[in-house]
Amino acid sequence: MAGDGTKRPYRTSPSVRQARADRLEAAARAVESAALRLFELRGFDGVTVDDIAGAAGISVRTFYRYFPAKDDVLRAVVRRRAQAVATALTARPPDEAPMRSVRRAVQDVVAAEDPTQVARWVRVVEASLYATRVMLGVSILEFxxxxxxxxxARLGRAPDDLEPAMLAVAAGGIIIAAQTRWYLLGGDLAATIGDALTVIDTVVPGRPGATG
Incomplete structure (x- = not known):
């Protein structure tokens, strides 16, 4: 309380806000995991929000605190990867060839993912045409x-200019194809995606003296 008797607004410390965000993220991940298990068992189209809430031990109302709709459980995987890749790209050397930066950032992010969860997600998407459309839509818009x-930014162009837009589509398509290849053939997911992205690694040259 201030000296004049008025109340000062309560401010939550950054550490408390972060702890709260971490708890919400962990809870959302638990719901996502329960949903993916159900999707895998029954198919995406055969599972309702009520089913997911029951499997996760929460109410339907609580489900909607974490996900606006059932589709968003699938979108969460792509969105999380997109956010992580965006962060990883900011750490790449400015003189590195642009597509090489993309390849290495994506590899680092994918290497940190849980391959069991990724495989489950791929199985669900591959088994449903609707789920495939959901995944492709969020990949195009966000990833x-x-x-x-x-x-x-690296090429000094607007993101929707032809060159950066088409290179992004090409890289996104390669990542999806490589992920499917890994699902079918096995191996290391990050290495599979990294090897696939080398196809366009040198399409866009870096600045003079770019690192290899």
Missing amino acids: NGVLAEFLG
């Missing part, structure tokens, strides 16, 4: 958007 923003 490819992250790549286009980065490539546009």
Whole structure:
């Protein structure tokens, strides 16, 4: 309380806010994991929000605190990867060839993911045409958007200019194809995606003296 008797607004410390955000993220991940298990068992189209809430031990109302709709459980995987790749790209050397930066950032992010969860997600998406459309939609809008923003900045172009936009689409398509290849053939997911991205690694040259 201030000296004049008025109350000062209560401010939550950054550490408390972070702890709260971490708890919400962990809870959302638990719901996501329960949903993916159900999708895998029954198919995406055969599972309702009520089913997911029951499997996760929460109310339907609580489910909607974490996900606006059932589709957003699938979108969460792509969005999380997109955010992580955006962060990883900011750490890449400015003189590195642009597509090489993309390849290495994506590899680092994918290497940190849980391959069991990724495989479960791929199985669910592959088994449902609707789920495939959901995944492609969010990939085009969000993941490819992250790549286009980065490539546009590196090339001195707007993200929706032809070159950065098409390179982003090409890289996004390669990542999806490589992920499917890994799901079918096994191996290391990050290495599979990294090897696939080398196809366009040198399409866009870096600045003079770019690192290899």
